[in-house]
Amino acid sequence: MRWRLVIPVVVVLMLIVLLGYGLTRRPDVLPSALIDKPAPQFDLPTLASDRERIRTADLKGKVTLVNVWASWCVACRAEHALITEISRRTGVPVVGLNYKDTKEGALRWLGRYGNPFAVVAFDRSGEVGIDWGVAAVPETFVVDRQGTIRYKVVGAITRDEMNDTLVPTLERLKASGS
Amino acid sequence: MIPEIGHFALILALGLATIQTVVPLYGFARSRTDCLAVAAPAAIGQFAMLGIAFAALAFAFYGNDFSVAYVAANSNTHLPWFYRIAAVWGAHEGSLLLWMTLLSCWSLAVAAASRTLPREVASCVLAVMGAVSVGFLLFTLFTSNPFTRQFPPPAEGRDLNPLLQDPGLVIHPPMLYMGYVGFCVAFAFAITALLTGRVDSAWTRWTRPWTTAAWVFLTIGVTLGSWWAYNELGWGGWWFWDPVENASFMPWLVGTALIHSLAVTEKRGIFKSWTVLLAISAFALSLLGTFLVRSGVLISVHAFATDPARGVYILAFFAIVIGGSLLLYAIRAPQFEAGTEPVAALSREGLLLLNNIFLVVAAAGVLLGTLYPILADSLGMGRISVGPPYFNKVFIPLTAPLVLLMGAAAVMAWKRTRAEVLRSRLWVPLLIAIGLGVAMPLLTVGAGALAAIAGCVLGCWAIATALEDVVRRCRGRRIMLPRNVLGMALAHVGVGVFVIGISLVSGFGGEHDVRLAPGESASMAGYDFTFLGTRHVEGPNFVAEVGDFVVRKDGEQIAELYPSKRRYNASGQTMTESGIDVGFWRDLYVSLGEPLSGDAWSVRIYHRPFIRWIWGGAFLSAFGGLLALSDKRYRRRARAGKAVASDRPRKTAYA
Numbered sequence: 001m002r003w004r005l006v007i008p009v010v011v012v013l014m015l016i017v018l019l020g021y022g023l024t025r026r027p028d029v030l031p032s033a034l035i036d037k038p039a040p041q042f043d044l045p046t047l048a049s050d051r052e053r054i055r056t057a058d059l060k061g062k063v064t065l066v067n068v069w070a071s072w073c074v075a076c077r078a079e080h081a082l083i084t085e086i087s088r089r090t091g092v093p094v095v096g097l098n099y100k101d102t103k104e105g106a107l108r109w110l111g112r113y114g115n116p117f118a119v120v121a122f123d124r125s126g127e128v129g130i131d132w133g134v135a136a137v138p139e140t141f142v143v144d145r146q147g148t149i150r151y152k153v154v155g156a157i158t159r160d161e162m163n164d165t166l167v168p169t170l171e172r173l174k175a176s177g178s
Numbered sequence: 179m180i181p182e183i184g185h186f187a188l189i190l191a192l193g194l195a196t197i198q199t200v201v202p203l204y205g206f207a208r209s210r211t212d213c214l215a216v217a218a219p220a221a222i223g224q225f226a227m228l229g230i231a232f233a234a235l236a237f238a239f240y241g242n243d244f245s246v247a248y249v250a251a252n253s254n255t256h257l258p259w260f261y262r263i264a265a266v267w268g269a270h271e272g273s274l275l276l277w278m279t280l281l282s283c284w285s286l287a288v289a290a291a292s293r294t295l296p297r298e299v300a301s302c303v304l305a306v307m308g309a310v311s312v313g314f315l316l317f318t319l320f321t322s323n324p325f326t327r328q329f330p331p332p333a334e335g336r337d338l339n340p341l342l343q344d345p346g347l348v349i350h351p352p353m354l355y356m357g358y359v360g361f362c363v364a365f366a367f368a369i370t371a372l373l374t375g376r377v378d379s380a381w382t383r384w385t386r387p388w389t390t391a392a393w394v395f396l397t398i399g400v401t402l403g404s405w406w407a408y409n410e411l412g413w414g415g416w417w418f419w420d421p422v423e424n425a426s427f428m429p430w431l432v433g434t435a436l437i438h439s440l441a442v443t444e445k446r447g448i449f450k451s452w453t454v455l456l457a458i459s460a461f462a463l464s465l466l467g468t469f470l471v472r473s474g475v476l477i478s479v480h481a482f483a484t485d486p487a488r489g490v491y492i493l494a495f496f497a498i499v500i501g502g503s504l505l506l507y508a509i510r511a512p513q514f515e516a517g518t519e520p521v522a523a524l525s526r527e528g529l530l531l532l533n534n535i536f537l538v539v540a541a542a543g544v545l546l547g548t549l550y551p552i553l554a555d556s557l558g559m560g561r562i563s564v565g566p567p568y569f570n571k572v573f574i575p576l577t578a579p580l581v582l583l584m585g586a587a588a589v590m591a592w593k594r595t596r597a598e599v600l601r602s603r604l605w606v607p608l609l610i611a612i613g614l615g616v617a618m619p620l621l622t623v624g625a626g627a628l629a630a631i632a633g634c635v636l637g638c639w640a641i642a643t644a645l646e647d648v649v650r651r652c653r654g655r656r657i658m659l660p661r662n663v664l665g666m667a668l669a670h671v672g673v674g675v676f677v678i679g680i681s682l683v684s685g686f687g688g689e690h691d692v693r694l695a696p697g698e699s700a701s702m703a704g705y706d707f708t709f710l711g712t713r714h715v716e717g718p719n720f721v722a723e724v725g726d727f728v729v730r731k732d733g734e735q736i737a738e739l740y741p742s743k744r745r746y747n748a749s750g751q752t753m754t755e756s757g758i759d760v761g762f763w764r765d766l767y768v769s770l771g772e773p774l775s776g777d778a779w780s781v782r783i784y785h786r787p788f789i790r791w792i793w794g795g796a797f798l799s800a801f802g803g804l805l806a807l808s809d810k811r812y813r814r815r816a817r818a819g820k821a822v823a824s825d826r827p828r829k830t831a832y833a
Contacts, residue, residue, distance in 0.1 A: 002508075002512050002515075005451070005507065005508040005511050005512065006508045008455060008458075008459075008504045008507065008508070009501065009504040009505055009507075009508055012462070012497075012500055012501055012504055013501065015466075015549075016493060016496065016497045016501065018549065018552055018553060018556060019469065019493055019496075019549075019552070020493055021552070021556050022552035022555070022556070023489045023490060023493065072565060074418065074420060081750070081751055081752055085750070108691050111691060111693075111771055111772065111774075111780040112691070112769075112771035112772060112780055112782060113771070113772060114772040136551070159749070
């Protein structure tokens with residue numbers, strides 16, 4: 001047996017270990033470190049105008065959905081219709097966090113697919129995204145009246161997820177008055 | 179009742195697949211012909227059972243049997259019948275059934291051809307394919323049974339994913355899977371070679387047509403996928419470097435390397451262990467692709483519902499099949515290494531070796547990019563996604579020299595070529611390539627975009643060298659060139675056409691986002707697009723807003739386009755259907771964005787010069803593969819196989 005010929009086996013073993021590890025890391029199952037913590041501080045210009053700004057404090061006083069998206073993100077397109085639907089069904093405003101994107105790209109995306117957002121914060125550098133623990137776009141956070149993150153979805157929202165968890169969570173938070 | 183018959187047929191297929199695996203391998207170990215002879219009938223029986231299972235599921239879809247959970251989740255009474263049939267492979271469970279049914283088709287084909295192979299080889303190949311089938315049947319029966327009933331049945335199904343309601347879906351997955359699964363035959367031949375210890379020119383001659391056939395299917399499948407994305411995603415792009423696309427592209431790259439390496443092994447009797455390794459790798463990547471798409475390990479960020487148990491199963495299966503094969507390879511391959519001679523750089527095999535290196539490195543680059551998010555995560559670098567910039571940066575520098583080499587290899591002789599010969603034969607194609615490559619964009623799309631013109635020259639070079647070879651070989655011959663030579667030339671011409679298409683569409687394509695009210699126009703690349711307004715149209719299972727556009731050039735109307743926005747009734751999802759005016763030199767492509775104030779819409783207009791050449795080139799290549807497959811030499815396999823069973827490289831007139 002020549003050792004050179006063992007290289008493929010070693011490579012495949014490494015690949016299998018890596019993929020096995022990947023399987024254990026199901027981001028939608030792992031609880032986020034941010035749940036039940038106050039939403040991280042931010043102060044960003046809005047996508048609509050550089051002069052307008054949106055801050056963490058603006059999230060307080062009402063239940064909001066914060067959706068991290070980007071025009072280069074394929075999955076964001078898939079969940080776009082659902083975001084619109086959630087907002088319509090629950091009346092909860094959706095705050096967009098446009099992540100590592102260009103202004104033109106983002107505006108074009110909104111123009112093409114429609115704008116479900118009450119306001120969009122423009123995070124060109126992605127720094128705010130890091131504070132929010134954004135790992136992959138899209139991510140969606142439920143923030144309650146006190147500005148505390150109560151729920152988080154990693155990856156595109158599915159219809160089942162919307163019906164079974166997101167909408168009920170939003171309705172509960174709205175009704176609880178807390 | 180029908181679904182139960184399907185379920186039962188699947189269980190019988192598992193039994194037959196087990197027999198197909200175990201008995202011939204026992205016969206192989208004990209040299210018992212009676213046991214070896216079991217393989218072919220078992221393969222035929224397995225094919226019949228999977229055929230019944232597949233027909234049962236198709237029938238459940240056709241008859242809207244919503245008591246079957248899979249049917250209810252993926253169909254709807256308002257879905258047109260052809261989409262109801264295509265919905266069989268619209269999601270996980272049915273895709274697996276399709277995978278296995280196609281595998282049994284390939285097994286059937288091998289069984290049918292087995293008379294031309296030594297019984298030992300044919301039975302061993304079928305046994306390996308049976309083993310793969312056992313793995314997938316177990317997976318299907320235990321984690322992904324498409325025949326599971328639900329009670330009470332819903333009154334209406336949830337409808338097929340609207341993205342998949344496109345003619346492309348009807349043929350794209352079967353073609354792609356035929357390709358994936360087809361590499362299982364080459365894989366089985368590789369394992370057989372390791373078991374019997376024989377990689378001779380007879381072995382390569384058996385393996386070559388199967389590999390080429392799988393490659394043809396995979397080429398068509400990948401091409402249709404790209405075409406589907408262009409039509410259906412409304413972005414005017416033809417390749418997105420999405421993990422699912424990459425999963426189909428990696429086996430294609432390695433499969434292409436395998437075809438070339440098999441040619442060297444057949445003609446020169448070298449690269450033997452490398453060829454076997456490639457055959458294993460091509461199938462490993464097909465399995466890996468299945469794993470990536472089905473396990474959710476990457477797709478978790480891409481919105482596919484997945485089940486971790488499935489991922490664990492496929493990974494374990496992958497580990498056993500590929501890990502086991504490579505272990506076998508490590509133990510048995512050294513015997514193929516004896517007596518290899520050095521390869522001259524200026525020889526056909528030298529260039530084919532380079533070709534293999536480029537293709538394999540390119541595949542590795544795609545693999546790295548695809549898996550990098552997991553790798554980065556495991557190293558604690560956070561979750562990242564890898565996008566087109568990475569792939570373009572890695573891929574283009576690797577493929578451009580490949581095309582350059584391809585042109586040179588066409589005129590290169592085996593063993594050694596004198597530099598003067600190359601010079602005397604290559605300068606004509608080179609001049610033609612530069613002339614045509616520069617003239618073509620200038621005459622059609624204009625100047626500018628130097629990189630695109632360079633790409634165009636490269637594409638013309640591939641075409642010119644391939645044709646030069648054909649012309650030179652034809653000169654002074656009465657009879658037609660053998661089809662495998664013509665096939666190769668055609669496949670290379672296809673690559674050239676493809677490269678021209680990519681270069682010009684990326685260098686000269688344009689896109690425009692505009693707000694258009696009825697009566698307003700926008701212009702792009704000399705075309706005026708006038709928006710006339712929208713109308714409301716009801717389809718079988720959707721309602722649509724259809725935009726009416728008229729395209730004029732120099733005041734003369736040349737096309738009417740009807741892009742639409744569809745809203746599917748069952749799922750409520752909206753889909754963009756683009757309006758495309760297809761042309762040899764350019765596509766005009768309009769997609770509707772969102773309704774704005776008044777009757778105005780946001781509209782996206784694309785000018786896509788030469789985009790048809792991309793798919794046209796790929797289809798030409800696939801057709802070249804078919805042509806090579808139809809060559810007489812493969813049908814004479816039985817006799818020729820015996821005649822050259824020795825290990826000496828064969829010399830042929832047209833080598």
